[in-house]
Amino acid sequence: MDTDAPARKLTRSTTDKHVWGVAGGLGRYFGVDAMLFRVAFGVSVVFGGIGIVAYLALAAFLASDNGKQAWIEDKPRAASAAVIIGLAVAGIAALSPPGFILGPGVFAIAVFTLLGVAAYRAISQEVRQDPARLVAKVTLMLIALAAAMAAAVAVGFAVALGGGVAVAIVAMVAGLGLITAGLLGGPRWLILPVLVLVVPLAVVSAADLDLEGGVGEERYAPQTVDQIRPEYRVGVGEMVVDLRDLELPAGRTQVNVRVGIGEARVLVPDDVCTSIDGDIGVGAADIPNREDEGPDIAIREQPRQLVINAHLGIGHLQVDRNRAACA
């Protein structure tokens, strides 16, 4: 066989390899210098890393040219499914699509993937046995899932109400517990309760969610600067701050608005030049000439006569202002 001719089957190279022989195999298959693929994989790191994901996928799924089977082939089906789903999620994340998937959507995909794999592994051992036991097991798993979700929501509320430091410390102690359990050969389902701790803590932290301030609908309409509160705050609900009748003094005036989950609407006098300095963990901002939605919304404007300092964890910010007032 002519060794210079492209091989008909794509395999990992055992002779031209620096890591796992993927670039060497690709070069031989396409009849080009393997260095081109190595450069391409390296350059992809700068552009989101999709090439790294592709390299890992090829390394897992390609057999070697010495007849050794692919790494994935002798793995359990559940592990294979987990690897495939993990690579798919990593690939989607590396491609950086716009929108929600890079925020809480990724957490949801990751958590439900893990739950799905765990459920698959648990059920597949029971399928060949008694159907009654299978039904009982599925029922128990659904109850456990509901309990886990309820616990996750409770943890999320605890963090959002100021218990984040304590929960983070408990999570680290739980990590130590996992290590101890691992050294003693403990059960792997212990990972799931830890997820119930860590995931809501992560989501609340990333959204910077703060539910202190009560629940309900609030409306404020200060007439003078003295009536402006240091901070207008609602934990969960809707808040309207009507500043249209406010008599503003010379100089700069700042109004602080903070909503955990919900909506904040600020009404501004037509003749006042207003700027916004705001952060929204997840949600939408609806202000003249600008609409944003998704995670990590940051609004930074040059300070004007009236500065709206808004902070929302999850929700919608609307500021009704007249941009022509700044002209």
Place this chain on the structure above:
Amino acid sequence: MRRGRVDRTLVVAGLATIALGALLLLDRLGSIDLRFDYLAPAILAAIGIVLISAGLS
């Protein structure tokens, strides 16, 4: 303790949990400001490491 009983997946999951917990603790204490842009890849990386260790063990 017998060496064969060690579950690498649990150990790796524990280390990942401690690392994430430390990050989140720093965020809660105000030392750093975590956002979804940073936290999502960190969580994904932790899950990926645990999955890889599970696949290798």
